[in-house]
Amino acid sequence: MPEAIEVITDVVESAPSEGQFIRFPDSPFELFQPYPPAGDQPTAIDQLVEGVNDGEVFQTLLGVTGSGKTFTMANVIARLGRPAIVFAPNKTLAAQLYSEFREFFPKNAVEYFVSYYDYYQPEAYVPQRDLFIEKDSAINEHIEQMRLSATKSVLERRDTIIVGTVSAIYGIGAPEDYTQMRFIARTGDKMGQRDVIARLIRMQYSRNDQDFARGTFRVRGDVIDIFPAEHSELAIRVELFDDEIESLQLFDPLTGRIRQKIPRFVVYPKSHYVTPRDKVMTAVETIKLELSERVAQFVADGKLVEAQRIEQRTRFDLEMLSEIGHCKGIENYTRHLSGSPPGSPPSTLCDYLPRDAVMFLDESHVMIGQLNAMYNGDRARKTTLVEYGFRLPSALDNRPLKFEEFESKMRQAVFVSATPANYEKEHSGKVVEQVVRPTGLVDPQVEVRPATHQVDDVLQEIRIRVEKNERVLITTLTKRMAEQLTDYLSDNGVKVRYLHSDVDTVERVEILRDLRLGAFDVLVGINLLREGLDIPEVSLVAILDADKEGFLRSGTSLVQTIGRAARNVSGEVHMYADKITDSMQYAIDETDLRRAKQVAYNTEKGLDPQPLRKKIADILDQVYREAE
Template sequence: MFEIHCEFKPNPEQVKVVKAISNGLKKGFKFQTLLGITGSGKTYTMALIIKEVKRPALVLSPNKILTAQLFHEFKSFFPKNSVNFFVSYYDYYQPEAYLPEQDIYIAKDARINEILDKLRHATVQSVLTRKDFIVVSSVSCLYGIGDPEEYQKIGLEIYKGQKIDKKFFDSLKLLQYKRQDNEFAAGTFSYDKKKVRIILPSGQEVVDVYLKDQIVEKIAVKRIIQKVERKIVIYIKEDEENLVERIKIFPAKFYVSSSEKLEIVLRNIKNELSWWYKELKKQGKIIEAERLKKRVMFDLNLLKTEGYCPGIENYSRHLSFREPGEPPYTLLDYLPKDTIIFIDESHLSIPQIKAMAEGDRKRKENLVSYGWRLPSAFDNRPLKFDEFFSKDFQFIFVSATPGEFERKNSSQIVELLVRPTGILDPEIIIKPAKNQINDLVKELKLQVEKGHRSLVLTLTKRSAEDLCEYLLLHGFKVFYIHSEIKTLKRPSIIRSLRSGDIDVLIGVNLLREGLDLPEVSLVAILDADKEGFLRNTTTLIQAIGRASRHIEGRVIIYADKITFSINEAIKETKRRRMYQMKYNKIYGIQPKPIIKPIEKTALELILEAISEHD
């Protein structure tokens, strides 16, 4: 069912891990952990597990950039299977909010990325129609996308011999397809007397319905090809068509409802409005009550006439006929029950999942209390932590540093402690923090002379910027990266480091997980003895791992005292180093440097992965 295409074969340690995890799945273990060090081939090992157990998979990653990298890798491993990408479709997102102290309403402001939106639709259609799928997703998969039963039920059947009349086009419009005869866009249709062309919301296929006297004579499904050249080039493979007797057209948007159910939805929203309007008036919030009434009635009018309105997700509880507090329908509800869920970089992903629902509710409390939204907006939310893990799936946590939740709940923790390259974990050097900057400058000069790159970890964004300025004055090619640097700009900074445009990159908390930087031979950790979440055992081990891709990898820990976290990180690094040395000796492996092409942006990786295997 799953066929891996790869130049290399699994090493003995990977074979052992695949066997252990696969046996755990067969035994029905709900939670397992794959503890894999940096560079051990965790993604390849996940692919081997999928192939071994012949089951579809969801791979959950903590951010868009890592998700794009994983998607690119899985797409190359499984060119003949359905590998899908599912993240938030926003390039930019400012959530709706209200600040009562200043009486400031912040409207939702977002820029939708059409490519990401198409890929979300392609994902849903894949999991509904194929068994050999892999979905690579961010935590976006825990947000609501509408009722899967309604999504499938409301789809439009087209078949040979069918009469195409006004009712047919009304049905297409109900599914949120828009007529555009002169523009090529996903979720649209065009029509002339000889043909109806429907561009599916995935943006990957068109359905051409050929007519004779308004009767369907032929149905042809054709692929849409996207190529990344100087710009994105889109064209239809007219010479390759798949003729079918009948086809089901899924909705162009996730929140849709049949005309019969829509009447009930509108009535239920009106009833809630009537109740909350009175409640606000009782509280003396007359302006808020009138504002809410005006906003909701405007939305209801749009829903009645168009079947859609801006912010429709805030009415999702009504659209899917859920009770207050009931979990939203998410991508997980579309997946078959034998789907395996891998949680990559679980030490990051799990705390993120824990915080999501609580943060969402806090933001909406003011919107509801001050007449901007109905209380049902609370139920447009991500899954809560317990709701997610109570789902009837089997979970595999993947991390070099599993957290307490993974360790406590896993039926087994399987270790992958060797790198196919034979490269050892880096040597760790402890130096005083007292004169750390002067010493750092000397070390960085030696690095530049050797043509090597360096990472420097500081404790604050301000100190990262100040150090960057100081090193610039000393003639270094240096830049910083922290949370205020836009997500989509970060990959270009990383590329500059790898290519040599930058010799030194300074960061706070973004230079730990998932960054594959084979050119980096030095990681310098400043103020390492300041205990806290930026200098705990997990963070230190992850930081140390950034130097484990280089054959001459070193880590300098600047500390005036050896904390518990430093001691534990050094002990664990030594253990892994010794394990690799023993493995190298047994199998006669000589450590060899990694040569890896410099990666493109997240969007380029996605487009490339799609076009390469079309």
């Protein structure tokens, strides 16, 4: 539907103030380059593109903090001309990447696919207390619309980039069913009012003549207005005459102003969990068979309460499926609805991607671990529900992908990290280094100081930085230490905040923005001051108790933490320790090695390190604003 796409791109497109748009041969992407690739970027781009074209399945981009890894990824995507998916380890980093890719590709489809839950309490049962916890959740409307927009774009357009999190390995409906359930409206099609309404109801749209919202439709005689679930600011008016579609018009759902008359429009289902009627009825029969087997097994084992419970709960769901085609918790019947054999992997976002799509795993040393962990946690909870008769055994197949299943769907992937882990090193056919920054910034000086008077020393260093209007990050080992340090610094007149695991995603972004704006000068944290934090104003990172070996003070963690000071010309890192551990030595040696390469490059090119000037914006606000 080129006409609709044209209208939508007019809405989101921005006119960048400086730089130029670049198109590569046979590529549908139009890349906005605010500056040409510099430092190690040109070599890295060439090598990665060459690797993908040569059929390399896995490659690693070993890029230091602040070296422009996102810009390199954007150039690789534009050069290859293939759809791409970029995974990030959390919503904050995904929002940051989404925002940056929108700037690089304002004329293409850049989409956002993360969990749409603002709050999520999964269904669970605690046998010790005979306590069943009903599933409870709050869905974010904007994110839900963006997820639907992502699947629509990837099914319709080649110039699509999806930025997502591990949410993309959780089951959503099968792409075949999703595409089969689309309503393709064309002028001249023979279709009556009742036929159109029936189609929309099957796609889970609801009729609402008063409150015209996303995912609803309203009927005024032979005029049916549909607000597509995947759009935020466009609706479609279907005008009928004599059981025929007479005209299709795009209009603004708020003002009612007609945007454009079009010959064809595709309305996508309201949910990814839609299934054709014939498949639903087949599923109802297979669910009945499984139910009778399960009830017989419970009765044979003397578990009469469980037998009665599973029968009552499942019969209610079966009635809903038979009558309206969906029910609460329909995802637990995914295996039956898709007709898949037991144990088969669920359909996920990966199945919507074309075969030649390219994957990027940002901060891959974290992502790989996350992907490994998802399946086991989900299975442990569901096994209890199945054992006590709250769910049928087939519910276990509504799950995230196992790591080996995800691996088989990876096609061609690029791992992106400053500190690649063993998996990336062992599997990558090629490791491409990006050590030299385009700005000429070098890695910070690392200094080891005695831990005995670490707090007083940090306080003294903070005062020096505050005088220069610079910021300080302090990382501690425990929550208690972080709280005590925050109180102590506050009592001594320091404007300080404490970032911890209880702070939600949105508040975390606000805290980081306030730090950059100068609302406070010092941020204390434990494990949150690592990957992807982009704060050029930070000139000092203080690592307390650096010699306490463990997860928070491993070589990888230390290198990542040191990287937080690498975006400032006068960046320094102070490690407080009474002895130098192997992890510390590794981090210091790695930093010194990179610094030496960077200094040599600057000397050769006559480069003067330039401070990063990055505009301060609330990333998540921007994501939501663009969704509205």
